[in-house]
Amino acid sequence: MHEYSIACEIFDTVMATAEKNKAAAVNAITLEIGGLTHVNPEQLMFCLDVLSRNSIAEGAKVNVNFVPPSGECECGYRGDAGVPDKLRDEDHPSLYEYAIQTCPVCGKQLQLVDGDELMIRTIDIEI
Structure with a gap:
């Protein structure tokens, strides 16, 4: 399940960006996922949901745009x-x-x- 490690990197980047900008909350994240990555978006969003619990990103909407090859x-x-x-x-x-x-x-x-x-x-x- 490589989605978990990907979610960790996304979450770390989002939180670092939020901290740098002194954010009170993260409302939404938009991801672009290429069709050749073979990332399962449902698993990725589940992992992001778990990682964001009890953080300023909890409840943030995750939008996924697929990029065709x-x-x-x-x-x-x-x-x-x-x-x-x-x-x-x-x-x-x-x-x-x-x-x-x-x-x-x-x-x-x-x-x-x-x-x-x-x-x-x-x-x-x-x-």
Whole structure:
């Protein structure tokens, strides 16, 4: 369960930012999670909820924005890596399914360049 260690890092960063800005409360946190991280958002939010108990971040809303993988091709295409139609019903296609995507312009295999990020985009605090 790597979500716990990720949650610890997020919580530490949020609390350090809140302390630096002399915050009385943390109201919301917005995260960006790439589709290739394979982070379970429910587990991550559960861990953040447990870690924030009895702190100024207790009860903070956690917003998650998912970032789809993107790829680039030697022909110059750069954009959405897409998900094969047969996988669109699955919540989390495997890395393999993304890695075999072809360029919509020339048909060659795409090189994945984005989609593995996990970032704190915003921290909404009350001073």
